[in-house]
Ligand SMILES: Nc1nc2c(ncn2[C@@H]2O[C@H](COP(=O)(O)OP(=O)(O)OP(=O)(O)O)[C@@H](O)[C@H]2O)c(=O)[nH]1
């Protein structure tokens with residue numbers, strides 16, 4: 001039973017990785033159009049389908065599979081850099097990756113320190129998804145647990161940000177989470193494509209607008 | 221300088237710069253004190269950098285960068301996602317990463333000052349992030365603040381009572397306020413400052429140097 005426990009441990013918001021500081025476009029979206037629980041649910045469903053399942057999950061799994069080969073992880077990392085068109089998402093992914101890495105280096109997760117040294121030396125960007133794959137392999141998660149942890153963190157990250165932005169209440173947010181879990185389970189079960197592909201233009205635009213905004217609670 | 225950080229596990233790289241936190245309620249004078257401290261510490265040849273945790277904007281980081289007191293590259297801003305206490309306590313990893321980045325950029329860095337976003341009396345720093353921390357309150361917030369025994373007031377390594385110049389204007393008996401602060405902290409250090417005029421800033425710098433830089 002250690003596999004599911006390790007996945008819960010990493011998906012738990014109590015594990016410090018900096019994720020709480022990122023709205024991943026939601027703050028910009030909420031500022032530009034009225035959002036309610038339903039709109040939030042549709043938006044998250046779209047991100048899970050067209051960004052998480054096809055990009056974040058793929059990069060994470062590829063890095064997970066090749067975690068002991070830092071050159072291979074760096075290649076995946078470069079692919080994420082190239083495939084993430086929107087600068088606030090690129091920057092957010094690097095900073096969130098650095099946060100996750102900082103925690104794993106300090107608890108001495110195998111592989112974390114070497115990857116951090118490489119990122120610090122400027123020989124990798126340290127994006128979130130490949131960093132997750134690498135440290136989660138080192139921490140002993142299995143591929144299924146790592147996939148679920150990564151998807152769950154996207155889902156709960158959006159709903160938590162939505163609560164702080166006043167889009168939905170803390171309890172109503174959990175109804176959104178509950179309704180989206182079957183979709184997440186379905187997407188997680190599908191085989192991962194070979195290449196990273198992401199398409200969520202509304203959020204890209206919202207995040208770009210957010211980056212120019214003066215008043216910001218979140219990093220992106 | 222070798223600085224032992226108790227929080228690092230064997231095998232993990234040790235931080236080389238000492239890390240201190242400055243927390244306290246909104247507007248108590250945290251940034252003003254940092255602006256006063258920078259020249260004093262630099263005059264003592266302390267190699268330092270600052271990380272700010274602004275709540276909504278990068279106001280404090282920009283203010284320090286523009287101040288001319290420190291190279292702008294030595295000031296990093298970490299946005300706190302509306303959670304000023306989370307980013308210094310429950311999840312300090314973004315601040316840790318910012319500290320790591322500063323250490324990598326400035327070899328020989330000795331001191332990193334983390335300014336928390338203005339919060340309430342309950343905010344405290346995680347010892348994962350800092351070796352030692354200061355809580356700043358001000359006399360204009362009321363002389364009953366020490367009696368309210370907030371965790372920040374009680375648990376900080378050093379309590380600073382700022383804006384002492386305002387005491388007569390807000391009807392605060394400063395001596396009593398300081399005595400009560402000392403009493404609730406069981407005699408642990410309390411310093412009175414006026415960041416406007418710079419009063420008490422040398423004493424603050426002394427305390428920092430003694431506590432984390434092991435210099436007199
Ligand atoms: N009279 C007086 N004013 C002060 C003193 N210290 C700070 N101030 C003023 O108090 C106001 C707030 O000071 P800041 O340094 O911005 O306070 P802060 O704690 O950094 O505020 P946040 O970061 O927003 O929480 C400014 O207008 C300062 O000029 C002081 O010792 N005396």
Ligand SMILES: [Mg+2]
Pocket residue numbers: 250251252280335
């Ligand atoms: Mg300030």
